[in-house]
Amino acid sequence: MSIFGFHYRMESKAIGLTIGIIVVASIGGLVEIAPLFTIHQTVEDAPDMRVYTPLELAGRNIYIREGCYACHSQMIRTLRDDVDRYGPYSLAVESKYDHPMLWGSKRTGPDLARIGEKYSDQWHVAHLNNPRDVVPVSVMPAYNWLMTTELRTSDLGLHLKAQRAVGVPYTDDMIANAAQDAFAQANPDSPLADGVTKRYGKATTMRSFDGKPSVLTEMDALVAYLQILGRLTEAAHKPVAQAEAAK
Amino acid sequence: MIAQLTLIERQRAIAICIAVAVGGALIMLGGRDDVMGIHGALIFVAGMLMIFRIGMSYYAPEPSEDRLTRYYDDPSRAGIVLAMIWVVFALAVGDWVAWQLVEPNLTFGPAWSSFGRLRPVHTTGVIFGFGGNALIATSFYVVQRTSRARLPDQVTPWFVLLGYNLFCLLAVTGYLMGITQSKEYAEPEWYVDLWLVVVWVIYFVLYLRTLARRKEPHIYVSNWYYMAFILVVAILHIVNNLAVPISLTSAKSYSAFAGVQDAMTEWWYGHNAVAFFLTAGFLGMMYYYLPIRAGRPIYSYRMSIISFWGITFFYMWAGSHHLHYTALPQWVQTLGMTFSLMLLIPSWGSAGNLLLTLNGAWDKVRDDATLRFMMVAAVFYGLTTFEGSFMAIRSVNSLSHYTDWTVGHVHAGALGWVAMITFGAIYASVPWLWKREQMYSPRLVEVHFWLALSGTVIYVFSMWNSGIVQGLMWRTYNEGGTLAFSFIDTLVAMHPYYIARAVGGLFFLIGGCVGAYNVWMTILQPGAAASQAGDVPQPPPASGVLQPAE
Numbered sequence: 001m002s003i004f005g006f007h008y009r010m011e012s013k014a015i016g017l018t019i020g021i022i023v024v025a026s027i028g029g030l031v032e033i034a035p036l037f038t039i040h041q042t043v044e045d046a047p048d049m050r051v052y053t054p055l056e057l058a059g060r061n062i063y064i065r066e067g068c069y070a071c072h073s074q075m076i077r078t079l080r081d082d083v084d085r086y087g088p089y090s091l092a093v094e095s096k097y098d099h100p101m102l103w104g105s106k107r108t109g110p111d112l113a114r115i116g117e118k119y120s121d122q123w124h125v126a127h128l129n130n131p132r133d134v135v136p137v138s139v140m141p142a143y144n145w146l147m148t149t150e151l152r153t154s155d156l157g158l159h160l161k162a163q164r165a166v167g168v169p170y171t172d173d174m175i176a177n178a179a180q181d182a183f184a185q186a187n188p189d190s191p192l193a194d195g196v197t198k199r200y201g202k203a204t205t206m207r208s209f210d211g212k213p214s215v216l217t218e219m220d221a222l223v224a225y226l227q228i229l230g231r232l233t234e235a236a237h238k239p240v241a242q243a244e245a246a247k
Numbered sequence: 248m249i250a251q252l253t254l255i256e257r258q259r260a261i262a263i264c265i266a267v268a269v270g271g272a273l274i275m276l277g278g279r280d281d282v283m284g285i286h287g288a289l290i291f292v293a294g295m296l297m298i299f300r301i302g303m304s305y306y307a308p309e310p311s312e313d314r315l316t317r318y319y320d321d322p323s324r325a326g327i328v329l330a331m332i333w334v335v336f337a338l339a340v341g342d343w344v345a346w347q348l349v350e351p352n353l354t355f356g357p358a359w360s361s362f363g364r365l366r367p368v369h370t371t372g373v374i375f376g377f378g379g380n381a382l383i384a385t386s387f388y389v390v391q392r393t394s395r396a397r398l399p400d401q402v403t404p405w406f407v408l409l410g411y412n413l414f415c416l417l418a419v420t421g422y423l424m425g426i427t428q429s430k431e432y433a434e435p436e437w438y439v440d441l442w443l444v445v446v447w448v449i450y451f452v453l454y455l456r457t458l459a460r461r462k463e464p465h466i467y468v469s470n471w472y473y474m475a476f477i478l479v480v481a482i483l484h485i486v487n488n489l490a491v492p493i494s495l496t497s498a499k500s501y502s503a504f505a506g507v508q509d510a511m512t513e514w515w516y517g518h519n520a521v522a523f524f525l526t527a528g529f530l531g532m533m534y535y536y537l538p539i540r541a542g543r544p545i546y547s548y549r550m551s552i553i554s555f556w557g558i559t560f561f562y563m564w565a566g567s568h569h570l571h572y573t574a575l576p577q578w579v580q581t582l583g584m585t586f587s588l589m590l591l592i593p594s595w596g597s598a599g600n601l602l603l604t605l606n607g608a609w610d611k612v613r614d615d616a617t618l619r620f621m622m623v624a625a626v627f628y629g630l631t632t633f634e635g636s637f638m639a640i641r642s643v644n645s646l647s648h649y650t651d652w653t654v655g656h657v658h659a660g661a662l663g664w665v666a667m668i669t670f671g672a673i674y675a676s677v678p679w680l681w682k683r684e685q686m687y688s689p690r691l692v693e694v695h696f697w698l699a700l701s702g703t704v705i706y707v708f709s710m711w712n713s714g715i716v717q718g719l720m721w722r723t724y725n726e727g728g729t730l731a732f733s734f735i736d737t738l739v740a741m742h743p744y745y746i747a748r749a750v751g752g753l754f755f756l757i758g759g760c761v762g763a764y765n766v767w768m769t770i771l772q773p774g775a776a777a778s779q780a781g782d783v784p785q786p787p788p789a790s791g792v793l794q795p796a797e
């Protein structure tokens with residue numbers, strides 16, 4: 001009874017209710033979220049993990065803008081059929097530079113966490129242009145404007161800078177050359193191309209993704225992004241990492 | 248409506264609108280190289296229109312002093328009209344995207360109408376546009392009656408209501424132009440989020456100011472829920488939307504969190520947006536309108552207390568059930584599952600308390616479609632929370648997650664619970680607010696009820712089917728140990744269910760249109776000009792009902 005008596009008194013004070021609600025509601029979040037930042041094992045170590053190139057980052061932003069995440073997940077669960085269908089299950093480290101993450105919640109289309117290099121660039125271009133040209137029963141929308149819209153690169157430096165502010169290790173050199181690196185990644189023959197491999201590593205995919213080297217389109221960016229998915233680090237493919245993560 | 252404001256209040260309102268217009272102009276100029284500039288123009292135009300509107304009635308005679316003896320209901324009226332506009336719009340978009348999954352060419356080509364951009368327009372439109380306006384309108388109505396106190400002034404409630412609608416408008420137009428953070432239910436970008444923080448803080452302060460003037464010693468249960476709704480949504484919104492914009496003149500920002508921490512924060516937010524926006528607020532509504540409409544006191548005061556604190560505490564732990572079998576550490580998943588199961592107790596406590604309140608009034612439920620909306624809402628609330636706890640069990644979730652089962656679950660709650668209780672509350676309050684005997688057409692309320700119920704049932708059953716079928720097909724193996732079905736096979740199997748869902752949605756949409764027509768015709772009807780007992784802060788006739796039965 002006394003607990004109800006206490007409540008009866010608290011109910012007559014708006015401030016008592018306010019404080020009560022704030023305290024009671026805060027506990028769950030504090031206990032579940034705060035340790036994720038402090039417990040080291042939450043995110044595996046992967047020394048080979050690289051950051052997105054400016055072109056890939058721009059492609060990721062197009063993926064966000066178009067709401068691809070509404071139909072596609074990027075999170076392979078630790079379930080046998082998920083792994084058999086999509087590849088090794090996703091590790092936390094693989095999205096450690098993803099601000100925000102795009103794990104998704106609905107698979108109207110297949111998971112894309114490991115779509116990188118599963119198909120050719122031409123396949124992606126044709127598919128994005130009109131999915132039904134490639135998969136007749138597809139319900140995915142056609143994104144035919146990507147091919148004809150030039151990519152905006154002028155503010156890519158600002159993008160990298162903001163990314164650095166939230167913790168992604170972009171260097172001053174990367175920020176200063178963001179726009180030209182985006183151009184060069186899709187123009188491997190240009191003299192600027194060396195800069196990209198110097199800054200982002202030899203393994204960076206350098207090619208004209210949309211097949212039209214003359215202009216840098218949004219299609220270039222989006223395909224560059226799709227082709228890197230699941231390939232920023234090899235961690236998930238290493239048996240050791242798998243075993244460790246499973247522990 | 249402007250005539251109700253005093254001269255000083257008119258001046259204050261104009262000053263606020265000038266500030267908004269100037270802010271809009273600055274955003275327009277600063278963001279002229281970016282889509283943000285278009286939003287600046289929109290804010291500027293909204294501010295100017297309001298200045299114009301107030302200016303037109305600026306010299307109207309001032310209201311008489313006896314307005315202070317009555318409750319201030321103009322913002323509630325406007326909020327209900329806005330809610331009805333939003334619901335028709337957002338249900339129409341919902342049904343459109345549902346048909347797009349049947350026939351993808353229904354985007355008709357342009358970028359703004361593709362599925363990925365329209366889907367958040369639908370979710371924001373129903374949750375924030377329809378649900379939010381209904382919550383704000385009813386909270387103003389309820390807090391005044393249950394406190395026997397008038398809102399403290401006549402400008403702040405308008406600021407909250409119209410400021411909130413500006414938020415919704417910026418959110419929805421933003422998605423169409425591709426401005427989105429991609430965080431589910433938290434899609435608006437940083438500057439729109441900041442605006443909501445301003446509106447929301449003022450909303451809570453207004454609530455406290457009203458409660459401070461109350462003449463009832465106790466704060467009625469509905470207000471606990473409305474307070475939890477406002478407070479916790481503020482906490483969730485601020486934490487989940489922490490982000491760094493690429494520049495002050497660009498719409499784009501990057502979330503402060505990444506990867507696994509971001510996922511946990513997002514679903515802590517997302518699940519509790521369901522809990523405190525789509526549940527707590529509507530329970531507050533239910534605890535007021537259901538007892539009054541049924542003419543029965545709340546069944547148990549103690550059950551209200553236990554349920555309230557149970558919901559406030561347990562819900563905040565449950566978000567991680569959205570991340571089963573992912574890269575989120577397992578201990579967090581287990582906590583999420585455990586608390587989701589415990590959550591069933593307070594949830595059924597509320598549902599049971601409300602249904603038991605109807606004991607002795609079941610004949611009214613039979614005859615009165617408005618009360619039946621509320622009864623069905625309580626039933627669906629009970630069903631959906633049971634289903635939710637069930638789906639939070641890891642092994643069940645391994646089947647349901649990523650499939651349409653989730654969508655079916657969401658809509659059992661959204662259509663069956665949120666929309667039904669809101670329609671019930673709107674049908675109850677429109678005659679009260681506009682001083683009419685009853686709705687323009689009780690028959691149309693009946694028609695709406697059956698359209699809504701059948702639409703919901705068709706929707707939910709088709710999504711259960713498609714979800715479970717797809718989940719099972721994904722995990723079926725051949726004897727040789729290889730997967731039996733390609734993804735495309737499962738896609739083809741979904742087709743008939745997608746048609747059924749879109750038809751169910753169409754029923755629900757038509758019901759919504761019938762409701763909007765009925766509300767509109769009720770407003771147009773000539774009514775009694777005299778004020779009613781419920782307008783004046785004296786113990787209203789119904790207030791006996793709101794005393795606990797024990």
Ligand code: HEM
Nearest residue numbers: 338341342344345370373654657661662665666752755756
């Ligand atoms: C005419 C009635 C409605 C129709 C036809 C409809 C249709 C849809 C569709 C097609 C989706 C996307 C599902 C997918 O991605 O596969 C969706 C999502 C959603 N809708 Fe509705 N909807 C309706 C009413 C409502 C109402 C009234 C609410 C809330 C009050 C609501 C809340 C939601 C939410 C929260 C989601 C996201 C679900 C998720 O993330 O799993 N809907 N709706």
